[in-house]
Amino acid sequence: TPGRLEVITGPMFSGKSEELIRRLKRARIARQRVACFKPDIDLRYHRTAIASHSEQTHDAAVVTPTSDRLREDLFATGKIHEVDVIGLDETQFFDQDVIPLALELVHLGKRVILAGLDTTFANEPFGPVPNLMALADEVTKLSAVCMVCGQPAIHTQRLGQSQELVVVGAAGLYEARCRAHFHPYLDEH
Numbered sequence: 001t002p003g004r005l006e007v008i009t010g011p012m013f014s015g016k017s018e019e020l021i022r023r024l025k026r027a028r029i030a031r032q033r034v035a036c037f038k039p040d041i042d043l044r045y046h047r048t049a050i051a052s053h054s055e056q057t058h059d060a061a062v063v064t065p066t067s068d069r070l071r072e073d074l075f076a077t078g079k080i081h082e083v084d085v086i087g088l089d090e091t092q093f094f095d096q097d098v099i100p101l102a103l104e105l106v107h108l109g110k111r112v113i114l115a116g117l118d119t120t121f122a123n124e125p126f127g128p129v130p131n132l133m134a135l136a137d138e139v140t141k142l143s144a145v146c147m148v149c150g151q152p153a154i155h156t157q158r159l160g161q162s163q164e165l166v167v168v169g170a171a172g173l174y175e176a177r178c179r180a181h182f183h184p185y186l187d188e189h
């Protein structure tokens, strides 16, 4: 039987990690065997778990965010034969080859749940996530709360002037914003 590809997306603080953790916990309650991965980029909260901003956690293997490393961790170790459900957080940091890898896992009958940002702070497609959304069985697009007005927020606002794509670790660097209060190149609220 074929597996299933699920994508959980939306801006920062929209509850993507929370939703991924919720699905993985439910899968375990259903006695499914679960493996979860996250990139080694953002280790602020936990080295061996994915964590939400609301401090929920689920065990995770930390990998360098390349599809080669992910493939190796699943296949070279034989782990692939011992799991039914594969979760991945921060999917936006992986390369485009994570797309054929995800489809391969689905063809092997796995339920693959990918969480990640759909757009960057500059409002551009973020890594492989938009393509994965197109190929998924199910896409869950979550919104956060706009930090200016309280309306649903679909954007991630970077505060300050840095234009580097990946800036992690500094608190207060990003905010969720609605369309009206999102200014991709300058924080001018």
Ligand code: ADP
Binding pocket: 010, 011, 012, 013, 014, 015, 016, 017, 018, 019, 051, 052, 053, 054, 143, 144, 145, 146, 147, 176
């Ligand atoms: P994501 O993985 O999408 O960044 P998380 O699952 O880590 O989101 O965190 C979601 C949690 O963040 C919410 O349940 C809430 O407790 C908290 N939070 C902080 N700021 C916001 C915001 N602006 N909108 C919604 N939730 C927020």
